[in-house]
Amino acid sequence: xxxxxxxxxxxxxxxxxxxxxxxxxxxxxxxxxxRVALMNRLPMVSLNLFMRGGEAALGEHRAGLAVLTADAxxxxxxxxxxxxxxxxxxxxxxxxxxxxxxxxxxxxxxxxADRLPRAMELLxxxxxxxxxxxxxxxxAREQQLASIRQRAMDPASLASDVALASYYAEGVPxxxxxxxxxxxxxxxxxxxxxxxxxxNYRPGxxxxxxVGDVEPAEVEQLVTSHLGRWLGAPASRVDFDVKPATRxxxxxxxxxxxxxxxxxxxxxxxxxxxxxDYYPLSIANxxxxxxxxxxLNLNLREENGFTYGVRSRFTFRSRxxxxxxxxxxxxxxTAPAVREIMHELVRMADEGPTGEEVAAARDYAAGxxxxxxxxxxxxxxxxxxxxxFGLPDDHFDRYRDAVRSVTTAEAAAAAARxxxxxxxxxxxxxxxxxxxxxxxxxxxxxxxxxxx
Amino acid sequence: MSRLSLDFQxxxxxxGLKVVLAPDRTVPVVATNLWYGxxxxxxxxxxxxxxxxxxxxxxxxxxxxxxxxxxxLIERVGGTLNATTWFDRTNYFExxxxxxxxxxxWLESDRMGWMLPAMxxxxxxxxxxxxxxxxxxxxxxxxxxxxSERLQRLVYPEDHPYHHTVIxxxxxxxxxxxxxxxxxxxxxxxxxxxxxxxxxxxxxVAALEQVKRYFGDIEPGAPIPPVPGNPELPPLIGETRRDHxxxxxxxxxxxxxxxxxxxxxxxxxxxxxxxxxxxxxxxxRLYRRLVRERRVAKSVVTYVYPLLSGAGLFLVxxxxxxxxxxxxxxxxxxxxxxxLGRAEQHExxxxxxxxxxxxxxxxxxxxxxxxxxxxxxxxFDDPGRLNHEVDRLRSVALDRVRSFATDRLGExxxxxxxxxxxxxx
Numbered sequence: 001x002x003x004x005x006x007x008x009x010x011x012x013x014x015x016x017x018x019x020x021x022x023x024x025x026x027x028x029x030x031x032x033x034x035r036v037a038l039m040n041r042l043p044m045v046s047l048n049l050f051m052r053g054g055e056a057a058l059g060e061h062r063a064g065l066a067v068l069t070a071d072a073x074x075x076x077x078x079x080x081x082x083x084x085x086x087x088x089x090x091x092x093x094x095x096x097x098x099x100x101x102x103x104x105x106x107x108x109x110x111x112x113a114d115r116l117p118r119a120m121e122l123l124x125x126x127x128x129x130x131x132x133x134x135x136x137x138x139x140a141r142e143q144q145l146a147s148i149r150q151r152a153m154d155p156a157s158l159a160s161d162v163a164l165a166s167y168y169a170e171g172v173p174x175x176x177x178x179x180x181x182x183x184x185x186x187x188x189x190x191x192x193x194x195x196x197x198x199x200n201y202r203p204g205x206x207x208x209x210x211v212g213d214v215e216p217a218e219v220e221q222l223v224t225s226h227l228g229r230w231l232g233a234p235a236s237r238v239d240f241d242v243k244p245a246t247r248x249x250x251x252x253x254x255x256x257x258x259x260x261x262x263x264x265x266x267x268x269x270x271x272x273x274x275x276x277d278y279y280p281l282s283i284a285n286x287x288x289x290x291x292x293x294x295x296l297n298l299n300l301r302e303e304n305g306f307t308y309g310v311r312s313r314f315t316f317r318s319r320x321x322x323x324x325x326x327x328x329x330x331x332x333x334t335a336p337a338v339r340e341i342m343h344e345l346v347r348m349a350d351e352g353p354t355g356e357e358v359a360a361a362r363d364y365a366a367g368x369x370x371x372x373x374x375x376x377x378x379x380x381x382x383x384x385x386x387x388x389f390g391l392p393d394d395h396f397d398r399y400r401d402a403v404r405s406v407t408t409a410e411a412a413a414a415a416a417r418x419x420x421x422x423x424x425x426x427x428x429x430x431x432x433x434x435x436x437x438x439x440x441x442x443x444x445x446x447x448x449x450x451x452x
Numbered sequence: 453m454s455r456l457s458l459d460f461q462x463x464x465x466x467x468g469l470k471v472v473l474a475p476d477r478t479v480p481v482v483a484t485n486l487w488y489g490x491x492x493x494x495x496x497x498x499x500x501x502x503x504x505x506x507x508x509x510x511x512x513x514x515x516x517x518x519x520x521x522x523x524x525l526i527e528r529v530g531g532t533l534n535a536t537t538w539f540d541r542t543n544y545f546e547x548x549x550x551x552x553x554x555x556x557x558w559l560e561s562d563r564m565g566w567m568l569p570a571m572x573x574x575x576x577x578x579x580x581x582x583x584x585x586x587x588x589x590x591x592x593x594x595x596x597x598x599x600s601e602r603l604q605r606l607v608y609p610e611d612h613p614y615h616h617t618v619i620x621x622x623x624x625x626x627x628x629x630x631x632x633x634x635x636x637x638x639x640x641x642x643x644x645x646x647x648x649x650x651x652x653x654x655x656x657v658a659a660l661e662q663v664k665r666y667f668g669d670i671e672p673g674a675p676i677p678p679v680p681g682n683p684e685l686p687p688l689i690g691e692t693r694r695d696h697x698x699x700x701x702x703x704x705x706x707x708x709x710x711x712x713x714x715x716x717x718x719x720x721x722x723x724x725x726x727x728x729x730x731x732x733x734x735x736x737r738l739y740r741r742l743v744r745e746r747r748v749a750k751s752v753v754t755y756v757y758p759l760l761s762g763a764g765l766f767l768v769x770x771x772x773x774x775x776x777x778x779x780x781x782x783x784x785x786x787x788x789x790x791x792l793g794r795a796e797q798h799e800x801x802x803x804x805x806x807x808x809x810x811x812x813x814x815x816x817x818x819x820x821x822x823x824x825x826x827x828x829x830x831x832f833d834d835p836g837r838l839n840h841e842v843d844r845l846r847s848v849a850l851d852r853v854r855s856f857a858t859d860r861l862g863e864x865x866x867x868x869x870x871x872x873x874x875x876x877x
Contacts, residue, residue, distance in 0.1 A: 006515070012552055013554065042816050095809060146773055152702070302520060367529055
């Protein structure tokens with residue numbers, strides 16, 4: 001039919017550049033940092049409110065309180081019960097969620113644009129007048145306790161929780177599960193939640209991001225009329241040093257008798273979002289385990305068939321979050337999978353990525369960035385990152401250039417600094433009777449077997 | 453009435469390939485999406501899980517594309533890609549910056565036309581291992597991981613194509629051969645059994661030319677053979693069937709399945725509305741009653757499988773609290789299902805308002821648009837159905853939702869899988 005040359009990769013068409021949407025930023029008299037971006041492909045709007053504080057600012061005895069409070073926030077207001085509030089929101093098709101996390105609490109709303117005024121009215125009622133009825137406090141607490149039990153019996157969650165506890169020194173918040181412990185949650189009452197909201201749900205630190213088919217002036221007017229009387233700054237401060245549990249490489253096997261597969265985590269304390277190595281380190285990690293054609297995935301999956309998938313990740317937070325390789329492998333290939341992970345970590349730390357690999361990762365990162373600017377929710381989430389980490393307003397305007405300017409030497413130096421194979425903690429959740437000896441033979445360090 | 457008016461055009465190549473083009477030039481992103489009319493329902497006896505294993509093989513290269521090259525090329529341009537296998541279909545998709553559209557057409561056409569020359573035993577063995585690890589990770593090593601297998605066995609007769617799961621059995625995956633790959637390819641992976649949708653920043657005239665150039669000379673295949681086994685089945689299960697599982701799970705869970713009219717039937721809309729009314733959102737009946745008021749469930753889920761062969765599957769599941777009796781939870785769910793017979797119009801309105809927002813939100817992404825257009829064209833020969841989805845649901849009358857409770861959700865049409873933690877026994 002055509003005479004198309006199938007042997008040659010088609011050449012690219014003409015690149016259409018696309019800019020990050022313009023964000024209008026205003027500081028409202030209440031202290032609220034309001035950021036609005038117009039996106040009118042579809043009649044949608046997404047709103048993200050971030051209030052700083054969160055789990056990292058809580059002591060161990062209060063672990064999980066930020067998560068729990070956010071969960072119970074939809075339990076009712078001075079004017080209506082939780083079910084009535086849900087009914088009012090859902091009858092206009094509005095989706096609302098509140099999530100407590102390490103950095104703070106995020107409240108998100110998405111709805112059709114013409115329903116924003118009503119949704120804002122309900123959202124502000126929920127935020128400013130939560131009533132925390134006792135039965136809702138109980139519900140949220142029982143749900144969270146049950147979730148903690150579920151995590152302990154889910155091999156993947158269990159592996160991640162044990163790994164984090166192995167990376168961080170005792171007392172460092174990042175070493176515990178974000179939603180707290182049976183002990184801390186069991187102690188929480190209505191008064192703890194009311195106190196948490198009173199002290200921390202404040203407009204002074206954080207910000208409100210609104211993206212969609214909206215006029216910035218109208219949004220400002222809406223926000224002022226509903227949240228204008230909301231004042232103050234959060235009381236909690238993040239105040240802790242991040243120390244590793246050890247600098248010595250260790251292996252922990254969590255024994256699950258009869259397990260047919262092993263969940264594997266290999267990692268250590270990583271680095272903070274503010275690291276000057278952010279771009280080169282992100283590129284080095286992509287080469288290691290951050291894309292499908294990464295070294296780890298091509299080795300463990302496409303070459304050896306040890307696993308369905310493997311990835312590595314630096315979790316960037318205000319303080320150093322974890323660096324971790326995660327995968328799951330069949331019993332007989334668990335030890336070989338650990339061996340290959342270590343091989344790739346050593347190779348990356350010692351030699352760094354090649355020029356060709358860096359070029360591929362740069363192109364991927366810069367290209368994928370443009371793919372994720374389609375929806376109001378995606379833009380709102382991005383702008384919220386500026387709020388959370390205090391990044392400059394033009395951060396995303398410069399993002400692609402910053403990624404493209406990473407050199408091979410910079411990526412290699414960042415990998416050598418931040419990936420330390422001799423310090424990793426290796427955590428495997430699986431049948432120790434089957435996988436124990438092969439793992440010991442790898443001689444990766446002392447092997448400890450933990451019961452469930 | 454509808455807020456949706458998505459622009460699209462349809463074409464059909466001489467070899468039978470259906471093409472849908474849906475331009476929206478606001479963002480320089482384009483989605484290429486292919487649905488093939490083959491899924492786990494088409495698997496012959498002794499080859500459960502093969503449609504999914506085959507999907508993995510589609511990424512192992514083709515005549516002009518070496519192994520791993522497909523991934524490398526798409527990631528190099530900053531694109532994303534994947535594929536999924538389900539009961540009635542398999543889909544393949546890439547999203548790329550729009551100036552790289554031609555790359556996706558080259559890759560997809562090369563494997564549609566020239567996959568087999570690249571196949572060898574080592575690739576099959578490798579992907580067999582990957583798929584077996586996928587089964588271990590997602591099913592066998594998971595608490596409750598075998599629920600779908602247990603439920604499907606109760607809802608569908610042994611000779612029905614939905615009796616077995618998409619992931620299939622380890623033994624069948626082990627038994628697959630290169631000959632199976634070749635014959636599956638020749639039978640099902642033909643242009644006359646596929647829909648190609650391109651959505652996003654695309655010039656329809658130029659894109660159609662490119663599609664013709666890349667796909668036009670792929671030979672069509674014979675008509676697709678009928679689905680094996682016996683897709684016809686009675687509309688109701690006829691009784692309540694049970695499977696009580698005592699196992700290493702953290703919390704009790706009750707999972708109920710009911711046969712529903714197929715996705716191709718008008719009555720499916722009733723099931724969709726009933727499902728949302730019962731379990732979508734926090735003002736839904738099950739959440740309000742069981743999670744919030746009575747606290748007999750930690751969480752509830754409802755879903756209805758849009759299946760084509762004979763009957764769909766209406767799903768309700770509730771997870772209990774530590775130490776609680778699953779029989780109490782089951783009874784509580786049953787009461788709420790019966791109470792659906794007293795549903796009110798405002799509950800339908802709420803459910804549809806949520807569905808509408810979720811649909812519009814999903815359409816913000818060109819990949820989602822393309823996927824839905826492909827589905828509606830493959831299943832119903834009508835991609836334009838996308839623009840009428842909300843109206844279709846809105847036309848469901850209250851009395852039909854009410855009678856759905858007795859007609860479809862009764863004890864004469866019920867499969868119940870109960871998980872009870874070993875420690876609670």
